[in-house]
Amino acid sequence: MKIAVAGAGAFGTALAISLADADRDVTLVARSQAAADTIKIGQENPKLSGCPLPNSLKVCWDIARYEAADVILLAVPTQKLRTFLSDHSSALSGKYLVACCKGIDLKTLTGPTSIIAECVPDSTPAILTGPSFAFDIARGLPTALTLATSKGQDGEVLQNLLSTHALRVYRSEDTIGAELGGALKNVIAIGAGIAIGNGLGDSARSALMTRGFGEMRQLAEVLGAKPETLNGLSGFGDLALTCTSELSRNFCHGLAIGRGQDPDAKKTVEGISTAQAVVSLATKHDLDLPVCSVVDAICSGKLTPKEALTALLSRPLKEE
Numbered sequence: 001m002k003i004a005v006a007g008a009g010a011f012g013t014a015l016a017i018s019l020a021d022a023d024r025d026v027t028l029v030a031r032s033q034a035a036a037d038t039i040k041i042g043q044e045n046p047k048l049s050g051c052p053l054p055n056s057l058k059v060c061w062d063i064a065r066y067e068a069a070d071v072i073l074l075a076v077p078t079q080k081l082r083t084f085l086s087d088h089s090s091a092l093s094g095k096y097l098v099a100c101c102k103g104i105d106l107k108t109l110t111g112p113t114s115i116i117a118e119c120v121p122d123s124t125p126a127i128l129t130g131p132s133f134a135f136d137i138a139r140g141l142p143t144a145l146t147l148a149t150s151k152g153q154d155g156e157v158l159q160n161l162l163s164t165h166a167l168r169v170y171r172s173e174d175t176i177g178a179e180l181g182g183a184l185k186n187v188i189a190i191g192a193g194i195a196i197g198n199g200l201g202d203s204a205r206s207a208l209m210t211r212g213f214g215e216m217r218q219l220a221e222v223l224g225a226k227p228e229t230l231n232g233l234s235g236f237g238d239l240a241l242t243c244t245s246e247l248s249r250n251f252c253h254g255l256a257i258g259r260g261q262d263p264d265a266k267k268t269v270e271g272i273s274t275a276q277a278v279v280s281l282a283t284k285h286d287l288d289l290p291v292c293s294v295v296d297a298i299c300s301g302k303l304t305p306k307e308a309l310t311a312l313l314s315r316p317l318k319e320e
Helices: 010-021 033-042 064-068 078-087 112-119 134-138 152-162 175-197 202-222 233-242 249-258 270-284 290-299 305-313
Strands: 002-006 025-029 058-060 071-074 096-099 124-129 143-148 167-172
Touching: 002 010, 002 064, 010 025, 010 071, 010 134, 025 064, 033 058, 071 078, 078 112, 078 270, 096 112, 096 152, 112 124, 112 175, 124 152, 124 175, 124 233, 143 152, 143 175, 143 233, 152 167, 167 175, 175 202, 175 233, 175 249, 175 270, 175 290, 202 233, 202 270, 202 290, 249 270, 249 290, 270 290, 290 305
Parallel strands: 002 025, 002 071, 025 058, 071 096, 096 124, 143 167
Antiparallel strands: 124 143
């Protein structure tokens, strides 16, 4: 089967490298001719310096590659996914469309697989998520991911296609749980970064992660996810990774805020919009999600980290 990776950012490129190294027929489709030329000339993506491209990996910017592919990995930011799918719906028709992004659409408050099903109704939606950094995948380091699709047989096809000697893919039919785990952990990761950046210490980070994980499960279950999905790679696994490493863009965003610095505006930080969406969902379903709420308040400038800490610590005591 032919694979096209839509989006030549760090993560999309890393997946393309890993799959090409495993003798898959892969084409990396960049956003522009200039971006594709830069990657081809240097034989590496500047966003993944030190990770050379395999000779078998094709790089282009021609959307006709989507029509020739059987499986398309959508390495496109969640807030731009709907536009991308709408713009290329005819070329994507009838394909396996695998979202490789983590977030909640602000307009519809839905996840990537729902957006795919709406915009390209005759496609097979799926999501690939879990604890992973682009550099680890590109270097061939052992990584485990979750592949979720509501259609069991299609899940087996994609699992076998996307698994390599170093990339171990587990399958699930709980698309809601898988995509919410990947989305919500980004919000908690921002909070963890703020805690560390503000000098609150590892104990505070641990408490925030634990209480935040409870909020992740609470919201996910209300939206129809299976609890065990959140306990797995796409939930707890991804939370542990992104809350403890400076390779996480969401953690680093919070770290800068906690230190009183300006975060890097050039980096896509999915947790910012996800926090906003979570607050809307919490209001809609009458849920109390204090950690997610204060992260959103800090990111939107409504609270300072100090004010947020005071708000959390002044909440009434209760049973765990």
